[in-house]
Amino acid sequence: DTAVSQTPKYLVTQMGNDKSIKCEQNLGHDTMYWYKQDSKKFLKIMFSYNNKELIINETVPNRFSPKSPDKAHLNLHINSLELGDSAVYFCASSHLSDTGELFFGEGSRLTVL
Amino acid sequence: GQQVMQIPQYQHVQEGEDFTTYCNSSTTLSNIQWYKQRPGGHPVFLIQLVKSGEVKKQKRLTFQFGEAKKNSSLHITATQTTDVGTYFCAGRDGSGGSNYKLTFGKGTLLTVNP
Numbered sequence: 133d134t135a136v137s138q139t140p141k142y143l144v145t146q147m148g149n150d151k152s153i154k155c156e157q158n159l160g161h162d163t164m165y166w167y168k169q170d171s172k173k174f175l176k177i178m179f180s181y182n183n184k185e186l187i188i189n190e191t192v193p194n195r196f197s198p199k200s201p202d203k204a205h206l207n208l209h210i211n212s213l214e215l216g217d218s219a220v221y222f223c224a225s226s227h228l229s230d231t232g233e234l235f236f237g238e239g240s241r242l243t244v245l
Numbered sequence: 246g247q248q249v250m251q252i253p254q255y256q257h258v259q260e261g262e263d264f265t266t267y268c269n270s271s272t273t274l275s276n277i278q279w280y281k282q283r284p285g286g287h288p289v290f291l292i293q294l295v296k297s298g299e300v301k302k303q304k305r306l307t308f309q310f311g312e313a314k315k316n317s318s319l320h321i322t323a324t325q326t327t328d329v330g331t332y333f334c335a336g337r338d339g340s341g342g343s344n345y346k347l348t349f350g351k352g353t354l355l356t357v358n359p
Contacts, residue, residue: 167349173331175288175349188346222287231337233278233290234347 135159138223138237145213146245152209153240155223163187164206165224165234166198175222181206213244247272247338251350259358264321266353268334275339277310277317278347283330291319314339326357 136157145151157164165188166178180188181200195211206223220239226232248271258264268277276295280288292301294310294317301308307320317334331352338346 172351173282173354174351175333175335177346177348180346231276231293231295233293234280234288234335235290236287238287 134238136223136225136235136237138221138240140240141238142241142243144243144245147213147215149213150209150211151213151242152207153221153223153242154205154207155237156205157223157225157235158204159225159227159235161225161227161232161235162203163226163228163232164200164203165226166206166208167222167224167236169220169222169239171219179206179208210242213242215244218242218244247336247346247348249334249336249348249350251334251353253353254351255354255356257356257358258324260326261323264324264328264355266319266332266334266355268317268319268336268350270315270336270348272315273339274314274336277314277334277336279308279317279319280333280335280349281330282333282352286330288333321355324355324357326359329355329357331355 138155163182165180178192179198184200197209200206220241222239223237224234250269278293279291282288298312299310305322309318331354333352334350335347
């Protein structure tokens, strides 16, 4: 059983399109995250939710909108995709929001043409 | 905001040589974690250090947390080809504000020549 699962794993799309990435965790964690990893492998946090409440919202364009329907799911919707959005997006979860280790999903590689 | 610097960016070693990566934070940390990401994979948790001056070992890996809780290191003894990957440190700000955010260093890519 995959602990943190993301779909899709690969996404190729044109500039200007809107796309979503879904994430689900079956670990019973109360905190979930979205990280962006660029071509230089830098991992940058984008958002974090704790029990469906947004607790971290980094300087991310408004085109990115997270949604957490329940504490086991955190989806990421991106409007009007730009070339610079191409990256690997990782979902992660943790048991405790201030001390817990992160469990990462396998990543979703987004390529914007 | 908090910054976590990690050096070196790349390290290539011969199998059997030792390897060390260093992490420095601009602020005092409440805790620091280390992750390993294999090529094409996702980051996997290795360890968490919480106490000032803490040293932990996992087989050939030794992790240290500085006395001031602003720096950390990971040392691998006698590297093997299975050690290949990018090693990230990640710290939580301990200055009293929200410590939900885990800030990652830029990682050290280790390659091992067999």
